[in-house]
Amino acid sequence: MYEEALEYIKSCEDGVLQSDLWKCLDIDSRKCSRIVLKLLKEDIITREPESVDGVRTYRLRYAGVPSSSGRFRQLLVGEMFEPCAGCINECVPEHCPELSEWIFAIVLAEGSDLGLDQPIKKVNTAKLQQ
Numbered sequence: 610m611y612e613e614a615l616e617y618i619k620s621c622e623d624g625v626l627q628s629d630l631w632k633c634l635d636i637d638s639r640k641c642s643r644i645v646l647k648l649l650k651e652d653i654i655t656r657e658p659e660s661v662d663g664v665r666t667y668r669l670r671y672a673g674v675p676s677s678s679g680r681f682r683q684l685l686v687g688e689m690f691e692p693c694a695g696c697i698n699e700c701v702p703e704h705c706p707e708l709s710e711w712i713f714a715i716v717l718a719e720g721s722d723l724g725l726d727q728p729i730k731k732v733n734t735a736k737l738q739q
């Protein structure tokens with residue numbers, strides 16, 4: 610069903626309303642929402658709020674093939690890349706300032722309105738480990 614949803618969205622030049630998509634695919638709205646969230650998470654589609662006859666829905670548009678930065682999006686917080694990838698340091702995670710900084714950056718990003726894609730301030734974890 611994921612592929613069918615994607616093909617349908619791709620075929621609609623002006624995008625498709627999410628409230629129409631699940632009807633066209635003959636699935637229930639919750640299943641459609643799950644598919645849409647997966648497509649959004651993979652950066653394959655975009656979603657904009659829209660109101661039709663006073664009912665809130667979303668317009669879904671095909672965004673193209675995800676870029677390489679999209680593939681690594683989950684490893685990025687702002688402009689910080691996950692520190693363990695490619696790390697050759699002697700690993701003691703409980704005392705690793707890079708890992709602590711990364712975890713605090715995630716916590717700060719999740720607690721702010723910025724989201725994980727936005728640049729965030731670096732955290733001085735040295736003070737926190739004392």
Ligand code: SF4
Nearest residue numbers: 692693696700705708
């Ligand atoms: S926890 Fe620290 S030392 Fe260990 S792999 Fe990650 S960045 Fe490297």
